[in-house]
Amino acid sequence: RHDCYHTAEYLTLMASQEPNAIVKALLYQEAGAEIFLPILVRPLPECLGGSDAGSDFMVPYGYGGPIGSGLDNPELFHRWVNALGEWAVNNNIHTGFLRWHPLLPIPMEQDTGNLSLLGTTVAVELAGFQGEVDAAARPTHRSEIRWLLRNGYSVVWDTWDRYEDF
Numbered sequence: 108r109h110d111c112y113h114t115a116e117y118l119t120l121m122a123s124q125e126p127n128a129i130v131k132a133l134l135y136q137e138a139g140a141e142i143f144l145p146i147l148v149r150p151l152p153e154c155l156g157g158s159d160a161g162s163d164f165m166v167p168y169g170y171g172g173p174i175g176s177g178l179d180n181p182e183l184f185h186r187w188v189n190a191l192g193e194w195a196v197n198n199n200i201h202t203g204f205l206r207w208h209p210l211l212p213i214p215m216e217q218d219t220g221n222l223s224l225l226g227t228t229v230a231v232e233l234a235g236f237q238g239e240v241d242a243a244a245r246p247t248h249r250s251e252i253r254w255l256l257r258n259g260y261s262v263v264w265d266t267w268d269r270y271e272d273f
Contacts, residue, residue: 112171118145121167125149131164133194135187140177142187148200152267161199172207 111117115130122128128147135142146164166172177183195203241249 112167112169113143113145113174117169117171118147118167122147133191135175135190137177137183137186140175140180140183142173142175142177142183144173144191144205145171146203148198151201154267154271161201163202163204164195164200165204166206169206172205172211174208174211178211 115132118130118132122130125147126149128149131146131148133144133146135144145166147167148162148164150162151160173187177187191203195201244252
């Protein structure tokens with residue numbers, strides 16, 4: 108069972124937004140358990156050495172993290188993480204970014220890696236009018252958004268052209 112974030116069509120759509128991204132699907136199998144991970148592999152930016160320096164991988168935006176049987180087993184999960192790391196090393200991949208579905212357990216052990224919890228998941232119905240969406244946001248968030256707009260902030264697609272300045 109899966110949702111749209113695990114389909115080839117969704118990954119292909121997301122890859123079209125990432126220059127030179129390659130769609131991959133990784134399948135780990137062990138003693139009847141399977142863990143499936145759809146990813147995009149991207150060459151490193153030119154300022155970091157470009158494709159000669161290797162690649163990174165990411166799970167596209169959404170809940171497309173690993174799915175399968177065995178994700179609730181910490182020992183199996185640990186072996187999967189190690190296999191994923193070995194695959195990355197063998198393919199000159201230096202970093203990976205996984206998103207996790209908020210309803211699935213995360214069976215991390217101490218030595219599996221670093222887990223960064225970036226906040227809670229908030230569901231907002233976007234099919235309504237903009238005013239309804241604005242009204243559903245917390246007053247402090249609306250205030251912060253207005254402050255950002257008044258002070259000239261905007262959304263910029265990261266193309267790594269500002270890396271040297273950073």
